[in-house]
Amino acid sequence: MKKIGFLSFGHWTPSPQSQTRSAGDTLLQSIDLAVAAEELGADGAYFRVHHFARQLASPFPLLAAVGARTSKIEIGTGVIDMRYENPLYMAEDAGAADLISKGRLQLGISRGSPEQVIDGWRYFGYEPEEGKTDADMGRRHAEVFLDVLRGQGFAKPNPRPMFPNPPGMLRLEPHSEGLRERIWWGAGSNATAIWAAQKGMNLQSSTLKDDETGEAFHIQQAKQIRAYREAWKEAGHDREPCVSVSRSIFALVDDRDRAYFGRGGKEEDSIGFIDEKTRAIFGKSYAAEPDVLIEELRKDEAIAEADTLLLTVPNQLGVEYNAHVIEAILKHVAPALGWR
Structure with missing residues (x-):
């Protein structure tokens, strides 16, 4: 069995060709897609966070709204750039969103990737x-965030407070028990995956990573996951970790699918640079008739290693079509691969 969810970047543009033409469209359609995905039996609704872009940004109002509109589906991010975050304020926001969703938050965080502006x-x-470095700062913010999520008191109470205090040092409120174990780290390299394991975070591995061996993307990603799991075991944590990978996968089951994705595209891995120094490998997309798609996905070693698969969705094509994309995978692909 494998959990299957969607990952939306929440793009919007005022173009007439887009069904998502404003920030309001993106937010409201994201909620509607999460509701539709839950009805279809998907396991997760995840949202990317980018600043200074016509995409989803501040995630917690959206996560809280999705939590209020749904009852079963996991709700998460992939990922929040910790370089931008006040970890204490973030812990309060995360605690509130998790309580609203009754413990369904799965929060992906990271040191971040190149953004729209210089040093945003x-x-x-x-x-x-x-x-x-800014990467050091992001990891430090993450460590503070993880620490306060434990719910331990650390702040000296005022001897004459406005409201009565419980005894002892005070913690941040609202505190949501168990959220600390549902924090994921988006790792771009093997080393940061190992660091995440040592810190007791789950692992999110995206459609790109540092090109460390020159091998195919899915092989490098599978090795990253194995290194993470070995580091987790060595760290002696008392629970099993969770691992997710993201993929662009489209089952061509009707004329719309063939019109949008049947002409070919990114069928091979590609190499690029995500900054001036880091050579990265970008995983290929999958688009084919279900029987062909099933055989292609059987060969993806990283998907086999992960317990969660996040399907990146073309959100500007609208809620109805994206629900169709998710349903096609759940109905025509997942059972044959043993994911359902």
């Missing part, structure tokens, strides 16, 4: 410590 986190008031 500076506009949010953050600066790396002397001798540290």
